[in-house]
Amino acid sequence: MTILLYLVPAALGLGLLALAAFMWSLRNGQFEDLDGAAYRILNDDDVRKE
Amino acid sequence: MHLDLAIEGISSADAIAVIERALSTIPGLTHARLNFTTRRLSTEWIKSSFNPSPAILTLENLGYRVAPFTSDDQESEEDRYTRWLLRCLVVSGFAGINVMLLSVSIWAGNVTDITPETRDLFHWLSALIALPAAAFSGQPFFYKALRALRQGDMTMDVPISIGITLALGMSVYETAHHAEHAYFDSALMLIFFLLSGRVLDHAMRKKTRSAAANLAALRIPTASRLDIDGRISEVPSDALITGDKILVAPGSRVPADGVIEFGTSQIESSLVTGETEPKSVTPGDLVFAGTLNQNGALTVRVSASGSRTVLADIENLIDEALTKRSRYVQIADRVARLYAPIVHMAAALTAMAWIAIGATVHDALVIAIAVLIITCPCALALAAPVVQVITAGALFRKNILIRSADMIERMAEIDTIIFDKTGTLTLPEPSLIDASSLTPAELMMAGRLAVSSHHPLARAICEAVRETGSILTPYPEAQEITGSGVSCLIDGVEARLGHPTFCNVPAPIWTDNRSYIGFRYGENSGLIFVGQKLRADAAQIINALKARRYRVLILSGDHDRVVKDVANHLKIAEWHSAMSPKDKRDFLTHLKDKGHHVLMIGDGLNDAPALAAATASLSPATGADVTQAAADAVFTGKTLAPVLDLLLLTQKGRRVMVENFGLALIYNLNAVPLAVFGYVTPLIAAAAMSGSSMIVALNALRARRADGMSS
Numbered sequence: 001m002t003i004l005l006y007l008v009p010a011a012l013g014l015g016l017l018a019l020a021a022f023m024w025s026l027r028n029g030q031f032e033d034l035d036g037a038a039y040r041i042l043n044d045d046d047v048r049k050e
Numbered sequence: 051m052h053l054d055l056a057i058e059g060i061s062s063a064d065a066i067a068v069i070e071r072a073l074s075t076i077p078g079l080t081h082a083r084l085n086f087t088t089r090r091l092s093t094e095w096i097k098s099s100f101n102p103s104p105a106i107l108t109l110e111n112l113g114y115r116v117a118p119f120t121s122d123d124q125e126s127e128e129d130r131y132t133r134w135l136l137r138c139l140v141v142s143g144f145a146g147i148n149v150m151l152l153s154v155s156i157w158a159g160n161v162t163d164i165t166p167e168t169r170d171l172f173h174w175l176s177a178l179i180a181l182p183a184a185a186f187s188g189q190p191f192f193y194k195a196l197r198a199l200r201q202g203d204m205t206m207d208v209p210i211s212i213g214i215t216l217a218l219g220m221s222v223y224e225t226a227h228h229a230e231h232a233y234f235d236s237a238l239m240l241i242f243f244l245l246s247g248r249v250l251d252h253a254m255r256k257k258t259r260s261a262a263a264n265l266a267a268l269r270i271p272t273a274s275r276l277d278i279d280g281r282i283s284e285v286p287s288d289a290l291i292t293g294d295k296i297l298v299a300p301g302s303r304v305p306a307d308g309v310i311e312f313g314t315s316q317i318e319s320s321l322v323t324g325e326t327e328p329k330s331v332t333p334g335d336l337v338f339a340g341t342l343n344q345n346g347a348l349t350v351r352v353s354a355s356g357s358r359t360v361l362a363d364i365e366n367l368i369d370e371a372l373t374k375r376s377r378y379v380q381i382a383d384r385v386a387r388l389y390a391p392i393v394h395m396a397a398a399l400t401a402m403a404w405i406a407i408g409a410t411v412h413d414a415l416v417i418a419i420a421v422l423i424i425t426c427p428c429a430l431a432l433a434a435p436v437v438q439v440i441t442a443g444a445l446f447r448k449n450i451l452i453r454s455a456d457m458i459e460r461m462a463e464i465d466t467i468i469f470d471k472t473g474t475l476t477l478p479e480p481s482l483i484d485a486s487s488l489t490p491a492e493l494m495m496a497g498r499l500a501v502s503s504h505h506p507l508a509r510a511i512c513e514a515v516r517e518t519g520s521i522l523t524p525y526p527e528a529q530e531i532t533g534s535g536v537s538c539l540i541d542g543v544e545a546r547l548g549h550p551t552f553c554n555v556p557a558p559i560w561t562d563n564r565s566y567i568g569f570r571y572g573e574n575s576g577l578i579f580v581g582q583k584l585r586a587d588a589a590q591i592i593n594a595l596k597a598r599r600y601r602v603l604i605l606s607g608d609h610d611r612v613v614k615d616v617a618n619h620l621k622i623a624e625w626h627s628a629m630s631p632k633d634k635r636d637f638l639t640h641l642k643d644k645g646h647h648v649l650m651i652g653d654g655l656n657d658a659p660a661l662a663a664a665t666a667s668l669s670p671a672t673g674a675d676v677t678q679a680a681a682d683a684v685f686t687g688k689t690l691a692p693v694l695d696l697l698l699l700t701q702k703g704r705r706v707m708v709e710n711f712g713l714a715l716i717y718n719l720n721a722v723p724l725a726v727f728g729y730v731t732p733l734i735a736a737a738a739m740s741g742s743s744m745i746v747a748l749n750a751l752r753a754r755r756a757d758g759m760s761s
Contacts, residue, residue, distance in 0.1 A: 001168060008175065012148060019144045026136060036086030039063035 051095040053102055056119040056264035057109065060089055065114075072112060076105045088260040090119060117267040125263060132252040138187035139245040145183030146238035149176045150736075153235040157733050166228055173225040173232050180234035181218060187241050188214055190248065205383060206431040209390045213426030214240060220419045233423055236735045240428050243743045247435040251455065254439045258451045262684060265671050273305035274298075276349065287339070290352050298348040299532060301505035304337045308350040315346030320472040321674055322655045324607025324629075326582050328565065340655060340674055342506065344565065345549060347532060364631055367659035368680055371635055380456050381704075382434040385711060386427075393425040393722075400726045413728075421725040424735050425718055429742035433710035436750035441703035444754050448695040449686045451671075457682035460666040462704035463647040464697060467595060468638065468660070470652030471606035471616055472582060477688060478653060478672035480507055481583035482514035483564060487576030494520060496569050496578065499536045499547040502528040507567055508536075508547070510580045535568070543572040550577070584616065591690040592620045594758070595697075601646075605634050607656045634660040651693060653677060668696065691760040702756035710746045717742035 025031070057069070066084050069091065073082040078099030084091045093105065102118070109116045152172045159169060191214070195207035214237050221232035273287045276295040287305035290296065298304050300315065316328035319341040328344055331337060337350060401418035405411060438455040445452055452458070469475050485493050497515030500508035501524040512522055528538040535548010546553045546569070553568030555575045564581035595602055604625040606613045613627035626637070638660045641648050650657065650664035653673030661667035661680040669681035678684050685692035721738050724730050 004168075004171075011151065012179070015144055015148050019140065022140050023137065026133065026140075031136070033085040033087045036063075036066060036084065039066055039086065042063075043067045 051097045051100050053093045053095065054119040055091040055093065055102075055106070055109075056117050056267040057084070057089055057091055058115040058264065058268055059113055060084075060086075068112065069109065069114070072108050073105055076108065077101075079105060087257065089264055090260070091116075115268055117264075119264070119267045122263075125259065128252070128256070128259070132249070132256060135190060135245060135249050135252060138190060139242065139249050141183055142187035142238055142241040142245060145179050145187075146235065146242050149180050149235045149238055152176050153732065153736075160230060169230070170225065170228055173221075173234075176232065176234040177222055177225060180238055181222075184214060184218055184237055184241060187238075187245065190245065191241075204387045204390055206386045206389075206427055209386070209393065209425075209427055210240070210244065210431060212394075213237075213422055216419050217423045217426075220416065224416070231732050233420075233732050233735065236423055236732060236739065239736060239739060240426055243428050243740070244431055247432045247439075247747075250439045251435045254442045254446075255455070258442060258446055258453075261446075262451045262453075262678075265684070265686070266675065266678075292352055294352045296350050296352060298337075298343045298350055299504070300343055300345050300347060301503075301507070302343060304339055304341050304343060304348075304350065306339050306350075306352045308337060308352045310335050310337060310348055311351050312349040313346050315348055316344040318342045318344055320582075320608075320654065324470065324472045324654050324656050326472055326608055326612060344507070345505075364655050364658055364676065367631055367635060368662045368676070371639075371659050371663035380434065380459060381707060381711065382431070385430065389427060389430065393422065393718075396425070396722065396726070397421040404728075417725070417728045420728070420730045420735070421722065424721045424725045424730055424738065426739075427714070428739050429714035429717055429746045430711065432743055432746050433714050434707050436747050437703050437707045437710060437753050440706075440750050440753040441699055444699050445683070445696060448692055448699070448760070450668075450683055450692050450696050451685075452683045454682060457666055458700045458703045459707070460647075461649065461682070461696065461700035464600070464649040464666060466601040466603070466641060466646045466648045467693075468603045468605050468648060468650050468652075468664075469622075470650075470654060470657045471604055471608055471613055473653035473672060474651050474657075474670060475588050475604070475616060475620065475690070476582040476584050478670060479513075480510045480565065480580045482510050482578065483581050483583060484579040485511075485514070485576075488569060488578065489574075492569065492571055492574065492576070493578075495540060495545055495571060496547050496567075497522050498525055499528060499538060499545060502538075503530055503536045503547070505548075507565055507580045511547075511567070511578060540571070545569075545571045584619065585688060585690045587689045587691055589620050591694050592622060594694055596621075598697075600697075605629050605637060605660070607631075607634075607654070629656075631656040631659050635663050638663050649697075668693065689760075695756075695759050698756040698759055699753070703753045706750060706753040710749055713745055713749060714742060717745075 063086065066086055069084050070082055073079055073093070078096045078101060079093060080096060081094035082091060093102070095102070106116045152175055156164065156169055156172050188211070191207045191210050194205065195211040198205045198208055217233040217237040221234050221237075225232050272284050273290055274282050274297040275285050275290065276282055276297055282297060290306045295311065296305060296308070304317075310331055310333050312333060314330065314332045317331050317337055318326070318328040319338065320326050321342070322338055322340045336353070337348070397418045400421050401414045404414035404417055435455075438458055441458050442452055442455065488496065494515060497511055497520070500511040501522050515522060525538045525540065528536055530536050531548075531552070534552040535546060537544060537546045539545075548568060550557045550566065550568035553570040553575060555568035555570060555577060558566060558577060564579045567578045567580060569576050569578060592602060602622055602624070604613060604617055604622055606625070606627050607629055608627060610627045613625055617625040629637070634657065638648055638650060642663070642665065647665040650660045650667045651669070652661060653670045655674045655676055657669075658674070658677045658680045661669065661677060667681045668683050668685060669678050671678070671684050671686040683696065685696070717738065721730070724734065
């Protein structure tokens with residue numbers, strides 16, 4: 001059962017990483033415009049023409 | 051330098067690219083990003099070359115309406131709260147998943163071969179995650195429960211907080227005594243489900259609130275102030291003080307109460323009193339804020355603002371009405387008041403009964419706490435909010451913005467509907483009624499001339515011509531002469547549109563409460579009549595309401611004859627005319643005292659006290675600001691269909707809400723006996739709780755549509 005000593009902290013660590021990533025995105029306003037983001041991906045203005 | 055702009059007229063997602071591309075060439079503008087959810091554009095500027103006018107002009111030429119926007123304190127406060135709720139939700143979700151991972155291992159181990167040492171380790175690990183996570187993410191409930199208890203009130207937050215605390219406390223105690231069962235996962239799951247309901251609720255409210263705030267920003271009134279040195283400056287109407295001289299151009303609204311110093315005109319005060327017939331005013335006459343100056347330029351000296359203005363009188367009446375409105379107790383709170391004492395009593399009786407038949411105090415307490423955990427009102431607390439979210443979303447799609455969630459329940463009880471006439475049953479802007487003295491080609495010409503005019507009556511001609519499917523382009527040489535009209539040479543012949551004398555057309559003898567505009571093209575001339583017109587679907591909606599057994603009335607501030615015409619046309623038998631704001635409110639209070647539940651629909655300042663006194667109230671988005679503030683909901687658009695949709699959707703919403711409470715109670719009726727007899731394990735608690743919450747949330751989706759809604 002010593003394997004638990006590695007697996008449990010690893011699982012918790014990965015979870016915390018995701019939590020931290022979410023907090024970061026919340027603070028950066030990624031959740032401010034949920035409707036617009038869905039359409040922006042279709043917008044090609046930023047594609048450089050060859 | 052940062053500037054937010056509220057933008058109206060965005061109908062599709064193409065606007066994101068169109069707007070941002072159009073603004074990319076504006077000098078000084080470094081960054082422009084449109085928020086499609088809130089319909090606001092955030093712009094960054096180089097401080098030295100800050101000049102938003104070209105940007106605003108560009109957007110207006112694209113067909114959007116634009117207004118600078120600053121979010122008020124309440125809005126940013128609510129935004130912060132929503133973000134905090136979201137943070138709590140995510141923390142409880144993260145912790146819940148990890149604790150569940152450990153719990154599932156324990157449940158599997160309990161029926162196979164887990165060693166007590168490993169189980170203890172997993173329980174302690176769960177405690178390590180759950181305790182801080184619950185302490186953080188449970189805060190929204192703990193604070194509200196404390197506040198309710200301090201006020202001697204009972205809300206759902208109280209049993210929720212007790213349930214969470216007891217579940218965690220007992221689990222720690224049991225873990226310390228190497229027991230088999232702990233409820234860390236239940237406590238976190240409870241918090242997660244409840245918070246998800248609240249987060250959805252706030253997200254929906256944010257959407258409707260920002261839409262309402264945008265509408266308000268687009269209407270911020272400005273005034274042209276004549277300064278001592280003779281210069282004219284544009285200032286917000288709020289900034290005017292007594293003694294200021296202001297210029298009121300024909301076709302604009304009077305920004306403040308005052309006395310006319312110079313000029314004569316016709317004043318139409320339908321937004322203030324409901325009267326549609328214009329009154330002539332001359333120097334020395336009083337004019338009131340919100341009235342429409344029809345045809346002459348006026349110089350007005352702002353008179354003593356404060357307690358003597360019409361607005362102040364109306365605000366007093368509103369305050370009186372609001373204090374009289376008995377606080378409506380929502381279904382959820384009524385259920386909470388009954389529910390909490392019953393389950394707490396049941397838990398206490400369970401403990402006593404087990405002790406009486408010989409169980410140890412420890413076992414009896416564990417079972418009693420299990421009763422409290424399983425009855426912790428998760429589904430019950432979700433039952434109303436999820437429906438409110440769905441209903442508010444459905445209403446939003448039907449062009450109705452609601453202010454408070456509890457209006458859904460009040461609206462569903464309505465049996466009597468009172469309409470104001472002007473701006474509610476009729477369109478808020480004047481429309482073209484009769485242009486029979488003009489040929490279609492001349493009317494088209496009049497329309498193209500009208501595009502160049504700023505007068506509100508001219509707008510009616512543009513609208514009417516556009517409705518025939520024509521595209522109106524202004525004549526490049528058209529000239530507007532303020533107070534008179536528009537003139538232009540068309541194919542070498544002079545055309546004029548405006549005041550009858552300006553067009554050399556004799557004024558009509560019989561106006562029938564309508565305004566008129568003259569038109570001349572060479573030798574041909576004619577009159578165009580403009581006035582109040584009923585909303586296109588008014589008769590149909592009134593019929594539908596009557597078919598649904600609503601009692602429908604009209605209360606109007608307008609003259610007898612005008613109101614009678616409208617009432618006859620719409621086949622409304624009960625109507626009252628020439629009502630003052632106080633008459634309207636008293637009439638309504640009287641109906642309510644007789645036990646009727648009254649919906650008041652109105653747009654004018656004179657309706658505001660009645661709106662505040664009604665069981666529920668609705669106002670068109672074109673109404674006066676004070677009026678909208680007194681209404682529970684605001685609707686946009688040119689039809690009356692939102693009224694019917696609102697009633698149908700709120701009734702459906704209330705029905706689904708009651709069903710949800712039923713479903714939640716059925717769950718409790720099944721779960722409680724299990725808990726009382728000591729059969730509940732953490733596994734059963736987890737399955738039952740998430741199951742019931744899901745069922746309630748899924749059932750709420752039914753509130754999205756109601757039979758008979760407009761398509």
